[in-house]
Structure formats: C-alpha cells, structure tokens
Amino acid sequence: MISNTLLKKEFKSNYKILLIFIAVLTMYEVIIVSMFNPELGETLDAFAKAMPEIMSAFGMANTGSTLTEFLSNYLYGFLLLVFPMILEIILANKLVAKYVDTGSMAYLLSTPNSRKKIVITQGLFVIINIVILILYVTILGIICSEVMFPGDLNIERFILINISVLSIHIAISGICFFASCISNDMKLAYSIGAGVPIAFYIIQMLVNMGGKLEKLKYFTLFTLFEPNNIATGNYHIEFLIAAFIIGIVFYILGILLFSKRDLPL
Known part of the structure; x- marks a missing residue:
C-alpha cells in the first residue's frame, strides 16, 4: 500500500x-581498512593508553587482534x-514534517492517495535509504578487506555486525520518523527527532568510559x-531482534498517529 x-x-x-x-563513508571505510597493520596498531594502542577516556568514549579503546575486531572498533x-543517524534525521524530518510545515502536504493530500498511503510511502523511503547505505558499506568492507588483506576478515561475523547496525538504525530512524509524523513544524520535529538520538549517543559515550x-x-x-x-x-x-522491533513499532505508531491527527493545512 504505497504510492x-x-x-x-x-x-x-x-x-x-x-x-x-555514500561518498563520505567510502572514503573513511577504505582508509580504516587500509590502517590494519601491526605497526599502526601499536601506535593506536599507545594513543588509547595516553587518552583512554576519549578513545573509550568513541568506542575505540583497543585495536583488536583480528581485522574483524579492528573494524568493529x-x-x-x-x-x-553517527553518519547514518544524521541521514535518518535529515530524511525523516524532510519527508513528513517539512511537507506539513511548508503547506506542501495539502498538495499531496489533494492527489488520489490516502493520508495513510502517503505516510507509509515516506516511511518506506527512509528504510530503503538506510538499507542501501548499510548494504553498500557491507559490500565495500568485504571487497576492500579481501583486496588488501585476503582471508583476514571473518565475513560471516562482519555481515552480522552490519545486520546489527542496520537494526539499530531502523530503531533510530523509527524514532525520527515518529517525531516527524507528530510535528506540525520543523523545529519540533528536529527537537525530538534529532534530540533523542543524539542524547542516546552521548549517553553511550559516557557508558563506554566505564566505571559508575x-x-x-x-x-x-x-x-x-x-x-x-x-x-569475537x-x-x-x-538485542538485534529487539532493535528491529522497536524501530518497526515507532514507524507504525507514526503512521497511525499521522493518519488520524488534525493537520494545519
């Protein structure tokens, strides 16, 4: 049921x-894969020991002993x-809240498509973009690893890492999309849709530092x-399944609430 x-x-x-x-992540991924070597690993470990709090906050406390562990860090x-999260924030708010805020939603609703059909299409578009981005990163990571370090990457675990990161981004994008669906203006949509995910990441940075x-x-x-x-x-x-479920629930809630609420058109 989409348009x-x-x-x-x-x-x-x-x-x-x-x-x-895609271009930005291509650059970073190729560089990071190429960084996997013993000499640089020792340098990174030394840096981590010199600034443990900062490296831990960004999930880079150790290099790992394998290419898969190195990339996971x-x-x-x-x-x-962070980068896919930024994409999700931009798209989710642009596809619903911006249309309502600028009055363009009235044009969409004047077409033969129902309100639910329109919002389902917009939600599906966000999900498709996330899947394309993560799928691309997965394929690129495997190709780069096999070219630079043949046989060093545990492809099965690497794919599972990417399925897991996809599930997290489905959850995050679900929150962004939900915020967009319940907001009449961009300011409120960004306050919730960007504020909550960013707050989650800042909290995670604190968690990575350990201790209390x-x-x-x-x-x-x-x-x-x-x-x-x-x-490992x-x-x-x-955890992976829970993230998927959370994301889908927020998408469904956003669709249902948008379909029933009054719009300032």
Missing part, C-alpha cells in the same frame, strides 16, 4: 543526499553510528548494538 509515483519522486529529489553519505564505534557511568546503559538504545561482541562470537541475538 509508486511519490516514491519515485522522493528518489529523484533526495538521491544526492544519499550519494553524499574503528568503523562501528563512531562512523557507522556504565549504569547509564539502560537509558540508550545503542546498548543493543554490540559490534565487539559479535566480532559472544553476542546476544535478542
């Missing part, structure tokens, strides 16, 4: 945004959490993402 015309229109209007994020501790701050893990969704544990084969599959 193919609207979906195509959104791809034409927003593909450049996705390409920008230096690629999935910060870059593949570790108790804060119960107040952030990023606790459900455990790339280091997946890299010691993880909780229920």
Whole structure:
C-alpha cells in the first residue's frame, strides 16, 4: 500500500543526499581498512593508553587482534553510528514534517492517495535509504578487506555486525520518523527527532568510559548494538531482534498517529 509515483519522486529529489553519505563513508571505510597493520596498531594502542577516556568514549579503546575486531572498533564505534543517524534525521524530518510545515502536504493530500498511503510511502523511503547505505558499506568492507588483506576478515561475523547496525538504525530512524509524523513544524520535529538520538549517543559515550557511568546503559538504545561482541562470537541475538522491533513499532505508531491527527493545512 504505497504510492509508486511519490516514491519515485522522493528518489529523484533526495538521491544526492544519499550519494553524499555514500561518498563520505567510502572514503573513511577504505582508509580504516587500509590502517590494519601491526605497526599502526601499536601506535593506536599507545594513543588509547595516553587518552583512554576519549578513545573509550568513541568506542575505540583497543585495536583488536583480528581485522574483524579492528573494524568493529574503528568503523562501528563512531562512523557507522553517527553518519547514518544524521541521514535518518535529515530524511525523516524532510519527508513528513517539512511537507506539513511548508503547506506542501495539502498538495499531496489533494492527489488520489490516502493520508495513510502517503505516510507509509515516506516511511518506506527512509528504510530503503538506510538499507542501501548499510548494504553498500557491507559490500565495500568485504571487497576492500579481501583486496588488501585476503582471508583476514571473518565475513560471516562482519555481515552480522552490519545486520546489527542496520537494526539499530531502523530503531533510530523509527524514532525520527515518529517525531516527524507528530510535528506540525520543523523545529519540533528536529527537537525530538534529532534530540533523542543524539542524547542516546552521548549517553553511550559516557557508558563506554566505564566505571559508575556504565549504569547509564539502560537509558540508550545503542546498548543493543554490540559490534565487539559479535566480532569475537559472544553476542546476544535478542538485542538485534529487539532493535528491529522497536524501530518497526515507532514507524507504525507514526503512521497511525499521522493518519488520524488534525493537520494545519
């Protein structure tokens, strides 16, 4: 139950945004994969010992003994959490709240499409972009690793790490989309849709520093993402499933509330 015309229109209007994020992550991923070598590992470990709080906050406390562990720390501790999150915040708020705020939603609702059909299409567009981005990063990581360090990457665990990061971004984007669906203006949408995910990440940074701050893990969704544990084969599959469920619930709630609430059109 989607509008193919609207979906195509959104791809034409927003593909450049996705390409920008793909380009940025391509650069960082190629660089990080190429950084995997014993000499540099010793340098990074020394830096981590010199500034343990900062490195821990960004999930880069150690280099790991394998390529998979190295990537789980230096690629999935910060870059593949923050950059996709920014994309989700931009798209979720642009696709619903901005239309309402600028009055363009009245134009969409004047078409033969129902309100529910329109908002489902917009939600699906956000999810498709996330899947494309994570799928691309997964394939690129495998190709780069096999070219630079043949056989060193545990591909099965690497794919599972990416499925896990996808589940977290489904959850985060669900919150962003929900905020967009219940807001009449961009300011409120960004306050909730950007404020909550950013707060979750800041809390996670504090959790990573350990000590008494570790108790804060119960107040952030990023606790459900455990790339280091997946890299070593010691993880909780229920965390991955929970993140997916949370995301889908927020998408459904956003769709239902948007379909029934009064709009200032």
